[in-house]
Amino acid sequence: MCRSDVKQAVLAKNDDLAASLREELTRQGVTVVNLLSSPGSGKTELLGRVLARAVERDVPVAALTADLATENDAVRLARSGAPVQQVLTDGLCHLEARQVRGHLEGWLPADTAVLFVENVGNLVCPASYDLGESLRIVLMAVTEGEDKPLKYPTAFGSAHLVVITKTDLAEAAGFDEAAFLANLQRVNPGVETVRSCARTGDGVDTLLAHTLAARHAAPSHRPPLAPHPHGHHHHTAATTAP
Template sequence: MCRVVDLKQAVLAKNAGAAHALRTALTARGTTVVNLLSSPGSGKTALLERELGLARGRGLPVAALTADLATENDATRLARSGVPVKQVLTDGLCHLEAAMLGRHLDGWLPEDTRLLFVENVGNLVCPASYDLGESLRVVLASVTEGEDKPLKYPTAFGLAQLVVVTKADLAQAAEFDEAAFRANVQQVNPGVDVLLTSARTGRGAGLLLDRALAAGDGSAVHVPVMAAQQHAPQHGHGHGQEPGQDQGQGHGPGHSHADHGHGHGHGQDQVRAHGPADRPAPGDHRPAPAPAR
């Protein structure tokens, strides 16, 4: 008798187990992971750079890992904040997975790190299905992307625990309808908070940092309806994980990457992190010690 195996669910189940293990290990050492998802060009790097600078100014031990298909441009920018930064090049892979993240953190992430910001690959499709062991999942959209963005990407926005609008300083020029955007967000994710920010003017500065700290301190985090539905017994646990695996995050209604024509094999570590093993210091941006305050 031949057995039909749902590879999509198998991959997501494997990822769910890795995410649970990573979340447990990092939580035990006091590190909270924040997973940032957005389209390319949303402005998340600029916003993150500002938030990292604020964190360092407060004396908070934070770090950032950024993933891109190519270049170390984002890591170079984020390193200006003075916190530990690592660039991961995915060589075409459209997202990060929990096991990959864990391997790149091993031996690099400072032990006293309180917050780890993960800037996922710019993509609102593939990353939405993969829990990275985060305690807070944030989806960002700029005012220039249109008010209907949440409706076009209901999975990404539907699983967000926080939605951040960027480039708010351009809202008038872009004729951004804030009320319509908020209504569309609530349509796919009732009850989730929406924050408006501008890295240029400083509007909303520190709000993302405060939400991340609150999540790490045990404050209630929004549970998306979509996530709750996926993990209901009649839905087979959403990720395809076995009973007893981590179901608290609710991230990732699986989608088939075959639909997107990707030729890579998911669930395998195909990313490479630039660091001392490759050549002196690229990709692993270690800051100089902060001056005594």
């Protein structure tokens, strides 16, 4: 079997497990939200604000947060009062469905309504792996550049929702929001965007509302890992065997 066939087999196995996990969690009333971004986008801080707001409103939420090393993000997110568990990938640059399933067993509270999965900071490998999510959110800070969707079309093209973060820095960074939105629409026509700033709390309520809405109806936009509109092939990084 050639290397490309092995990669496709790995992805196919992951997709089957993800579909099974999504069906199982949906029956339990749990909506999974997969958060993707580059390192430094402010994803952890914003997620912490969303978790805290959910706790304030008595919405039962939980979070898995993934990193190659350290439990720093889990400690930060746990301050929200929500159940949080760290996933250490031991060098793997993305999460897979088997890892999510393994960490949920015996841990996820029975009444959980929304499970947030903070993926490894990376817009390449994680974009090709379905984790059993019902909602895929891609975040990008205003400091990252307006052409980001064109550079990472698989990630942005598979998003149900795109969140612009650190908007308080937009003017200082010279961020051209109109150009960014035009580029985003090229790879993902019709996708909705949310502007956010974790420092001020802007966008937190809107983001929470989107996740809660996903509990009652599948996103009307497009499913995770839908084909890129211009025929872009998903990056298929080799991975470790289960």
